[in-house]
Amino acid sequence: MSHTRTTLSLLERLDLVFSMLKTIATAMVTLLGVSFRGPDGHPKPMKHVIHTALRIMNARISATQIQNMSASTDEAYTAFAKTKGFKPTSIKLPEDAMAHWIGSPDAERILVVFHGGGFVYPATTQFQFLYDVQKETGPETAGIVLSYSLAPGKHYPHQLKQSIALLSYLVNDAGKNPENIILAGDSAGANLILSVLSHMLHPHPDGSIPPLNTVAPFKGAVLVSPWVNFTPNAPSYMRNRKKDMVNQYILTSQPGTAAAKWWQGIETKVRDIVVTAGENEVMFDDTYKFSETLKRSFPTLQAQFIKGETHDQLFMDPVVGEKIPSGSAKLIKSWVAAKL
Template identity: 35%
Template sequence: MSSWNQPLTIWQKVQEAWNSLIVMKTFLSVSVTAAFRGKNGAKQYNVHVLNAVTRKLCVTFTPRQLQLRDTPTEEAYRQFMASRGLQPQTVPLNHGAKGHWIGNKNAKNILVYYHGGGFFLFGRPQHYQLLAHMLDRLNEAGHDNLAIFFLTYTTTPHAVYPVQLRQSVEALRYILNETGRSPANIFLGGDSAGGNLSIAVLLHLTHPHPEIEPLKISQPLAGVIGCAPWVSYKLDGPSVQENAYKDGLSKEILDRWSDQYLSGKEGDPWSEPAKAPMDWWEEIQAKDILMTAGRDEILLSSIDEFVERFKKVVPNTVYVVAQDETHDSAVYAADVVGYDTQQTQAIVNWLGARL
């Protein structure tokens, strides 16, 4: 067992308890002041309180405390499958990654999915619940020919860039080479940092990362989804200030997570897709692209700017901005807003039109 995964010492537990009191104080305070939040806060009272507590928690607890409190991605998958009375279907991949099947793994079409969490947080139970909900919605509409291959990648600080991208490429390589799927029947998708990975894998297909084995495909992928994709670590757009008291993220949190991910390296087109020259996207290997964002998230400006330039080169891009939604709310605020958010609906409709 690594020192990171060792149980907390008595003193560290005391510190954790103190930190819990600090977060509880924020909860009690915001529970009162949220009634007077006005237009500066999230539209829904419960979302406003939840996001304020999330921001405080992420900067108060140490990274180690945060991870030790959380359920690892693979264990969350096992629990999710057990809750549905199903056996886990996990596949070991190269470079220490694992893939988890959701739905019928023999389905004609596959969505390779990369979870968000700043490359630091584990895939959450809500990720699996959301994706299963999307499959249910698609099945109800007569589209029962899609399965999801969910990647467990190594989170920071246990590995840093470009390990997570290498593992993401391997998930696609596995589906192509080991299951025999045609690229035309494969979608890539992800939320937040996972949206970053889905776009970076797409870039790797035509402009391989110098440290990652190239992956050539015979024809374009069916499509790529970036849900609130974290495409740039530069946080100087107006939404950072405008949505500072609405969103569950803050500049301090994102700066900490991007620093952990890059680990001293300079950002490049594969770590921050917004840095890729626009002509790199001209021979994009995907038929269609969907990007979504929440109007009330701090990443909105950077997503807006990226998509505006991207669409000039890739006109088969659909961009949906969800009114009154904060960052990745169908995952991180699911207990409050549920799974049927505007962005979820956009993804279900977009997939349904292509299955």
């Protein structure tokens, strides 16, 4: 499970109130001056205001405070199922993990989602994404979301163990064909997918993580705004600091630091890979560099860098109230639907 509601001390509660007040005050001041944001700010005025406020909030609040305010992945799933009128279907996995189905567990084609959130936020809009894909692709497709443990309660590589547990269950216990399974992850979730593929190629030195051997490669991997480098030194951190909602304060496995040789043989683990990133992301340069490195071992990699988009826009737009589908949303949904 992702987390249980944390209990805050009096000091933590007062600090949280101060953080919320500071966030609101920042939003109000930014709104007053939004016409003077210049080319360094977000092109859309309201997104400039919202992203500025989110940067302030994320720089101030702790993981404990985040998890006190947020419904867990398990709670969010139950609420989503009630909203959509379907019966929740969940499975308990080893390593204290849960996984939640959208669509029939008996479906032949499976989309596995590893949610983002810096390993401290639970899943949110990923359920709607899966619901939309499942409805579009029909009853022979189902989605499943891994509810992994969040930091600081559990630290990496525990989340990798939980990811392996889910995929091992699907392939070895549920009898799913890897060639009918697509792995999709955003931000930290994309990091987890890369960690899984890395573990399949080079078993993790922590001997407590079992191997994951499949008779065939997975059908595909979708990496949305992948978090590939934990060191915020790339020039895009400065270039896009006033456009993106992410900053260096909210960013162990670092796929972006691995050489091309590390990924040799990855085509035996997954058939197709697509990477998307917004050109206004602070992590853009790291993602671009990583995709170029991965291409040397996986020449068929599809990398789509979308002008004007910020971090994880596919899943963040619904959070900030954006109704018009982004370019990345259209691209990823069509790519997944075509593969399924």
